[in-house]
Amino acid sequence: MSGHSKWAGIKHKKGALDVIKGKVFSKLSKEITISARMGGGDPEGNSSLRLAIAKAREANMPADNIKRAIAKGTGEGGGEGIIENVIYEGYGTGGVAVLVEALTDNKKRAASEIRHIFSRHGGNMGEAGCVSWLFNKKGVITVDKNLISEDKLFDLTVSHGADDIKIEDDEYTITTQPGDFENVKEAIKSAGLEIKHAEIEMLPQNYIKIGEKEARQVLKLVEMLEENDDAQAVYSNMDIPDELL
Numbered sequence: 001m002s003g004h005s006k007w008a009g010i011k012h013k014k015g016a017l018d019v020i021k022g023k024v025f026s027k028l029s030k031e032i033t034i035s036a037r038m039g040g041g042d043p044e045g046n047s048s049l050r051l052a053i054a055k056a057r058e059a060n061m062p063a064d065n066i067k068r069a070i071a072k073g074t075g076e077g078g079g080e081g082i083i084e085n086v087i088y089e090g091y092g093t094g095g096v097a098v099l100v101e102a103l104t105d106n107k108k109r110a111a112s113e114i115r116h117i118f119s120r121h122g123g124n125m126g127e128a129g130c131v132s133w134l135f136n137k138k139g140v141i142t143v144d145k146n147l148i149s150e151d152k153l154f155d156l157t158v159s160h161g162a163d164d165i166k167i168e169d170d171e172y173t174i175t176t177q178p179g180d181f182e183n184v185k186e187a188i189k190s191a192g193l194e195i196k197h198a199e200i201e202m203l204p205q206n207y208i209k210i211g212e213k214e215a216r217q218v219l220k221l222v223e224m225l226e227e228n229d230d231a232q233a234v235y236s237n238m239d240i241p242d243e244l245l
Helices: 003-021 023-039 047-058 063-073 107-120 150-158 178-190 212-227
Strands: 084-091 097-104 135-144 162-168 171-176 195-204 231-236
Touching: 023 047, 023 063, 023 097, 023 231, 047 063, 047 178, 084 107, 097 107, 097 195, 097 212, 107 212, 135 178, 150 162, 150 171, 150 178, 162 178, 171 178, 178 195, 195 231, 212 231
Parallel strands: none
Antiparallel strands: 084 097, 097 231, 135 171, 135 195, 162 171
């Protein structure tokens, strides 16, 4: 089993906890705001904003929250601090690469908090670029393999820009270039297939196998990084041992 499906499963569980805590709306609002600031407030002409809004709706985020986040991004929502997109990089136990995508209105504070989390949980935050070269940005979509044959899914998705399809346990994992992500996603939905997971992610080029004890430390590091209010997504190239799932 590749590392992706394991991470995805853990992130789904974590996502459910975030909804309970109310943190997910804050994270989604930041994503909408920065998308609107970078590409304008019209989702029809801003694919990044369109994707952020879709994610917010899937999480049952109220429409008023979405409107406020867009207004903040376009400068109509008051004089609050400017939100910036920042990448933090470092290593966990066993030399595992860890990449943190964050949105923050205070880079100095965020960097200090992220560095503290790395240090406290057996890791070390490094300089910009120290691990990002180990990852590729890809669209990732998963579909229950019982819904469609591999050949039919291949024909459906490759014609819309899919790069690859892999079978992992009970699901297909389709990867795309970021620019083809929405086209492939819409093709799958139009075919009447339920999508289990759909995100643009940073996928490792290779996965690192480490022992159970070290893996637990890395998972704790990832968990605490995800708890940070500014962290939007956390990625690692650790191949998680099956006994920890």
